[in-house]
Amino acid sequence: MSVMTIRALRIVLGLAMVASVLVQVVAVPGLSRDLGTDSDVADVRVPLIVIVVLGVLMAQVCAVCIWRLLSMVRRGTVFTSAALRWVDVIVGAIAGAALLCFALGAVLAPGEAVAPGVVLLLGFLGLLVAGVALVVWVQRTLLAQAIARDAEARVLQAELDEVV
Template identity: 55%
Template structure:
């Protein structure tokens, strides 16, 4: 991965992370204002649950962005095939899994009543399934990383043996 590609990726990550922070700030401010003016009827707990799920979902996205930043640093240094990369891949995969669970929880919170159409709840469930699929892809990529790290270690061992023979 070239230097320009890493810089472009980091620019995108900074823009996305900044957007997440702005959305969190605006969302929390608007939701608190709406909740303070909301009456009874079960609206308050439901809206608070939706706000919590959305904020936690944004935290999951920020976690993935941070992990990609750290992995791009390892790529730039040429040290991505080391055991330190597993930590970031594991955290990113976990964040995707938590995001899928949060989407399904959002569907459960929005399902009762007539405030949200059933199709929207179904769409949220399908998106959750897609995010769970991404978590599984990250798991497969982690397995590939483990194989690459093992091969790299084997190659280093063989190279050391060859240097000893020569």
């Protein structure tokens, strides 16, 4: 991966982290105030705020893990078992985000404050996010295979060096 690509991705990750902190500091308190005045959704105010905060946290966890993986790419150490730990955390965060989508639909489903179509869309969104988690898991499996092949190549190279 080129240096420019790594820098560009780090800029995007940095901007995403700044935006997520702004959401936590500015938007969440504003949402809390707005939900407190609206009588239709006042009873789901606390679960809704918790789901939003946890969702932002999941995005931040993914950004930090991707940043760490980029550092490993830059150093040329991405094909180690340490990379698998970061990918595992990413998969867990994405799976958690899928569960949060389903939880948001469950919180909003009772009552008439939200249309049933919105709850259905949240269910589809949860399935889509779960699908992303599965795709990342497949990529993790491919990384594990590449790590195994790299280790095997090192052993074969060492044996060849001994023969020569």
